[in-house]
Amino acid sequence: MRVVLLGPPGVGKGTQGRRLATESGWALVSTGEMLRDAVARRTPLGLEAGRQMDAGLLVPDEVMVGLVRERSALPDARLGFVLDGFPRTVPQARALDGMLEGRGQRLDAVVSLVAPEGELVRRLGQRRECPVCKRAYNLESAPPRDGRHCDDHPGTELVQRADDQEATVRKRLEVYREQTAPLVDYYRAQGRLVEVPGTGEVDEVYQAMKQAIGRTESSGTTPARRAGSGSGGR
Numbered sequence: 001m002r003v004v005l006l007g008p009p010g011v012g013k014g015t016q017g018r019r020l021a022t023e024s025g026w027a028l029v030s031t032g033e034m035l036r037d038a039v040a041r042r043t044p045l046g047l048e049a050g051r052q053m054d055a056g057l058l059v060p061d062e063v064m065v066g067l068v069r070e071r072s073a074l075p076d077a078r079l080g081f082v083l084d085g086f087p088r089t090v091p092q093a094r095a096l097d098g099m100l101e102g103r104g105q106r107l108d109a110v111v112s113l114v115a116p117e118g119e120l121v122r123r124l125g126q127r128r129e130c131p132v133c134k135r136a137y138n139l140e141s142a143p144p145r146d147g148r149h150c151d152d153h154p155g156t157e158l159v160q161r162a163d164d165q166e167a168t169v170r171k172r173l174e175v176y177r178e179q180t181a182p183l184v185d186y187y188r189a190q191g192r193l194v195e196v197p198g199t200g201e202v203d204e205v206y207q208a209m210k211q212a213i214g215r216t217e218s219s220g221t222t223p224a225r226r227a228g229s230g231s232g233g234r
């Protein structure tokens with residue numbers, strides 16, 4: 001299965017995507033994590049992307065499409081993958097369609113996670129992340145056992161993401177509304193969209209998401225790939 005998790009900053013894409021990928025044996029393709037890793041390693045991509053990320057802006061489409069093209073072709077993605085944070089613009093979505101079509105593959109489901117903006121701002125202000133395994137904690141709703149260190153990496157202190165300052169969060173939400181929210185209609189028109197509330201307990205959201213994905217599988221709402229039809233926009 002190939003699943004896209006779509007939704008605004010803080011809605012739970014990383015939290016849910018990590019569990020879905022682990023439990024299903026699919027690769028987790030998180031573009032935000034890939035970029036943060038490049039920033040930490042000070043690669044040319046990281047030096048360039050870091051500026052956009054710190055400002056709450058998107059990294060250029062052609063850079064992101066190249067990254068996902070490479071990552072999704074690795075052997076661990078053969079059985080399936082969960083895309084967290086990609087696509088984020090209509091040109092990225094078109095490029096993904098073209099990329100998959102070129103491989104004789106298709107997207108199986110696009111899960112749109114939804115939550116009110118006030119909740120997103122509150123969550124991101126309280127988010128802390130393990131720098132080793134990237135697991136997201138929340139000082140309010142999902143704190144680490146000792147309040148400071150990763151449960152799975154005991155000596156490792158949790159950190160706050162550079163782009164989780166409130167002003168940057170507001171900018172990221174604005175960018176989401178303008179550039180990413182149009183993908184909801186894009187995928188609805190393709191018949192691939194399933195909407196899942198991102199509020200409630202993490203486990204409740206997970207179960208609702210699994211059920212929604214299961215329904216797309218069993219009802220066959222996912223349109224079959226049309227042989228020879230160019231999806232364009234590569």
Ligand code: AP5
Binds near residue numbers: 008013014057
């Ligand atoms: P990215 O890393 O993708 O950030 P984002 O989309 O802004 O989303 P977040 O990671 O902030 O939130 P999330 O939905 O993963 O929530 P989480 O599970 O952590 O992108 C970062 C930047 O990289 C972008 O701004 C851009 O610059 C660049 N970029 C990335 N991809 C790009 C692309 N394709 N094109 C261009 N640029 C790109 O949860 C949040 C918090 O809430 C946590 O503390 C968690 O514990 C808590 N939480 C989760 N679920 C619940 C719940 N049900 N109840 C209570 N708390 C919860």
Ligand code: MG
Binds near residue numbers: 014
């Ligand atoms: Mg995330």
